[in-house]
Amino acid sequence: MGACQTGRMPDYGHELEFGVFPTPDASRHHAVLELAQLADVVGLEHVSVQDHPYQRSFLDTWTLLSVIGARTSQVRVSTNVVSLPLRPPVVLAKSAASLDVLTGGRVELGLGAGAFWDPIVAAGGLRRTPGEAVDALVEAIGILRSFWAGEPGRFDGEHYSNKGLKPGPVPAHDIPIWIGALKPRMLGVTGRLADGWIPSMGYAPPEALPDMNARIDDAAAKAGRAPQDIRRLYNINGRFGSGSGLLEGSPKDWAEQLTDIAVGIGMSTFILATDDPATLQTFAEEVAPLTRELVAAEREGGGSSAEGRASASVPASTEPAGSTETAGAQPDSRFTPQQLAIPAHLVEVHDYLRAELDQVRDIVRQVREGHTTVGSARSAINTMTMRQNNWTLGAYCESYCRIVTGHHTNEDRAMFPHLLRADPRLEPVVTRLHAEHEVIAGLLDDLDRALVALVGDPAYGSEGQRSLDALGDALDELTESLLSHLSYEEEALHDALANHGFG
Template identity: 40%
Template sequence: MNQPLFGVSVSTAVEAARESLRLATLADRDGLDLVTVSDHPYYGGRLDAYSILGVVLGATSSITGVVSVSNLPTRPAPMLARAVTSLSALSGGRIVLGLGVGGLWDDIARMGVERLGPGAAVRAFEEAITLVRELSGGGGPMTFDGEFYQVDALEPAPVPAAPVWTGSVGPKSLAVTGRLADGWFPGHAADWLSERYRTSRPVIDEAALAAGRDPADVATVYNLPGEITEAPLAAPRDREGRWRGGSVEQWTEELTGAVLEHGASGFVYFAPGGRAPDEAALGRWAREIVPAVRAAVAAG
């Protein structure tokens, strides 16, 4: 079994810029695999996701950056391809392309972007994955004549395509994930015991099989908020079954079970309420919980 990936999400708030960069460098120093940022370009108080990711990758040496997930309607696929291949070349391949259909359409439309209906948004999403990959890996000029994207004799970047992880939620976009993607972030911080996971993952698996793929090739990486406490919690899950957190030992047991019993491929840590963690929480996550889970998974 492959070792799971472990990451942390940092804030994109403008006032938190220096702290976010500092936390990302600490995560890199402490051996985490991933650092993620959200993408909400319609909010003036947020940093541009790819700008902060570029600075983070320039300040670190090992950690991989992910925008989870890129707001596709505001980032046309050809330019997104150029951004991702550029960051890959600059960082030695330390980037994953997180991609979403686009959810907050009222906000997206305020940026002057044409509003798409649900079906059209999913079709644009599928085209974007295909086009971004075709604009990677070198080769001769390529032409793409899709419903939403058209490029004419455009030269691909001489950089391997980055893995694509989606934030798909609806059945049509989940099917696209199964057909084309390399990984999936379950929406709304759903975990391996949630109804959302139980009903969504089979859609991905069925679409993967229909496309001649192994469903195991689509990794599930969880955005996981929770509190890390000194003493064990009597109930690490709430009445609805959502993970609340607990002691290092409770986290270790829960995540080890998620990997060994439910096939989890990775976890991105958030503080309670989906906030970016502080330095103390990040330290306990990176230096206590993550090594313990890695050791337990390796032991089987």
């Protein structure tokens, strides 16, 4: 298929996404905004902008992304990639969180350790050695994530500090961090810490990607992560015409070549560098749908992704995938270690939720015993992961799918629709899980109301037995429902997640 025949590596199973990478040319600012709006209208997922504050002909990246966010409704906006030496991580965290709130959860953050050091220094940044730049990037990622989680600043590192900071606002969704990495150490950081890897075709041609992906995968495994934790994005460039090289021919040629890169190497998001509306429209309306169709056919037939998804066929049964009837006595023997890492991670996240529930139970116990305040208990409940995330598929989506926050289009990228497309027999399972999510959300509200009632009880501070009993009942009901739900979800979706991934 196509001109790009590469060495084979596992297909990570991510759904394909497409975007545009316009030049932030200040002299053509109207055209840049119109191109971004066109991307929104024709259904691309990303508008991604480079960040070179020292480039006098370029618009400021955050200002441009803010205007793009205001003029669009669906497309996600991202930096590709931030010049970290000129963007202090606390300010960067606040900028990203603010824009995420304003756009309803449409921000993604690409990070770079720094390049072009002479202009960086001229713009007021510090010159760093390659090792120092990577160390600073690692520190910045920790500060970004703690800021977005609303954690008070306690970090005092070699390059950055947030000690004493009171962070805010909290973003509308979990902002993914992509890393622009080419060298071995940066690839290792990507595998350990990032949500995405974003190389550019000009610096990393397709034949170089397998070895780089392998370094990321190895680092991910050593950090206890699955390779699927890291989405593989790719900045591409080309032209439509009669050429025979990579991304030089017809839309069909492009689609075949991108399919090779997707199923053969694992890249799943293609961001096209173009300033031409006609090229963008062809890419969105012809190349993207045909590539999706070809990749789906490859995956359905086993194709070139067989190494990584050897057991991806749906069990021949009328029961929902993942049920005890289809699992067999030893279901794990049918899956590769990479496939099993996905449901295993679900259990890990659920274990976090169980521990979080234990913390809430302990603080409510302290309230009942008069050792702490109702305000402390309400604070604990309102910052629970399941409460913060508007969770879809439990808190699994905290790591594996985009949180639905205000734009129904994001629901199409969530895990339930993905699993239903892969196996419609899962509909009864998904329907039950959706209903249980609603019930548990209501039980959390009931628990909060019980705490409020406790404060308002005239007997509070002496006996207050009626309100205390109501509080205990509300907590017991939440505990019973939540623990039952988590166990059911793990059992019912185990095989489906191993077979089909997370979308």
